[in-house]
Amino acid sequence: MQTHSKWLSVIAGAGYSAKTVMYTMLGVFIISSAISALGSENTTQKHVFETIQSQPYGQVMLIAVVAGLICYALWRWLQCVLNTESLDMSKAKDVIMRVFLFVSGLIYLIAAYLGIKVFTGDDSSGQGGSDSQQMTAQLMQYEWGLIIVGAGAVAIIAFAFIQFKHAYTADFIKKFETERLSQGAQEATRKAGRVGYTARGVVYLLVGSFFAFAALNQDASEAGGLQKALETLTEQTFGQYLLGAVGVGFVMFGIYCAFEARYRRT
Template identity: 25%
Template sequence: MSSTADPAPQRVRHAGRAVEDSAQEVASSLPIRIGARIGIASNGVLHLLIAWLAVQVALGGRERADQNGAMQAIAAQPFGQALLWVIVVGFVAVVLWRIAAAIWGFGYVTDRRKRLMKRLVNAGQAVLFAALAALAARVAVGVSSGGGGGGEKPTGGLLALPGGPVIVGVIALGIAVTGVGMIYQGWRKNFTEDMCLRRAQPRARRVAELTGQIGYIAKGIALVILGVLVGVAAITYNPQQAIGLDGALKALAAQPFGPLLLIAIAAGLACFGIFCFFDARYHRV
């Protein structure tokens, strides 16, 4: 009597592979790749606006110098709402592309540990751009994300939980470590590893590398400051300390020589915004 293997597990495996192949095909499709490049460029626009708002803060203004403030500035312009929906579509495409990269990407990286780190970074980027897409959609439909500090409410909620200060402290450490990582990437120009800059003209390549280097370092410094503020909130049990990027930049402006330092960081954030346009063109998407 001949025995035959149960076909059910095979059907499940075949179905799983078919779903995976379909997901990879969608994530690598031309519309998603074009949308991802639009999303990266949109991130550049946001950083340019944040830089401009930060300069206004340095000069004594009360503008909100973060992604929410930048999107509110876009919404206030003619056709601003339509532009925000374009940004939403671009950010959603970035999310899909980053998820695919986190699961299947970076086959060209031979070092397994380095490939794993890049995939983890892309998973984090997917979460970040999902939040940005949600924020852009809220602003586009006219729902305010709240005024004031912009970060004390969620921090206050976390601090009220059992072990809340520890949770907030871990978040603060993560923010600060991310900032240090960006400073390191900027200093070493590691961001160029995922770009095809050899296709660029020599002058464009130099500008991309310079703006990326300055931009990564400046954004990293801003994140370190934010991480310190969130950490102080965890230590002192004071949610008013954790006030988001806007609060971090305004806290810097309140220090001796703070306005000059804030203008310098704003220039760096502007460089990061310009770099995003090169990244949209030359990133391995």
């Protein structure tokens, strides 16, 4: 049992470390876009992978990040299968959380696949619209596709409000081995998590709204992901400040993930 627990900690730690890199770099790119007013065309996961690969020993670093994302996907599935969060299957919200853990693993596995494509030089993605728009258009070709897009929109919006809940209550601190954290480290974790979850909530709320409009209007072009969410923020009054705030939030979430990599209870 102790050996199994150690392996779970290693897998989870590698996954949260990869998230630290991803969110910190995305946050830096977003802040840079806000400062330079160049827009958000480069604030994507693909650009993160390309930037990592362009560094000295970049291919080794990229493979390490991809491996970390695969570990995180595996960790999410282990959380689902082994019920590491002690979820009560007689409660609807806990059943939904268990399903979310599986879906979360799938999302991060897709992110790892994108990193592999960058590593191999496969530049076929992003042709003829965003990935979100292409996926939505393909789904809408089927009678049941519109229902899936609508259900996905509801799920993403619900997830956004879960992020806001975490930010408000700071309940995420219960996931940590607080006995190993000093009072100052606990406070830093709490602040980083609150700011980070708020930024994620804003982005997910926008993305969910895009998919909802796409479903309601039966128009795949209205769908969008992170890049469209950031572009939408930029178009608002004080848009650059909003964009910068989200960038800071992503950096803070990266810092929070670093605390998770070291101190999260597995």
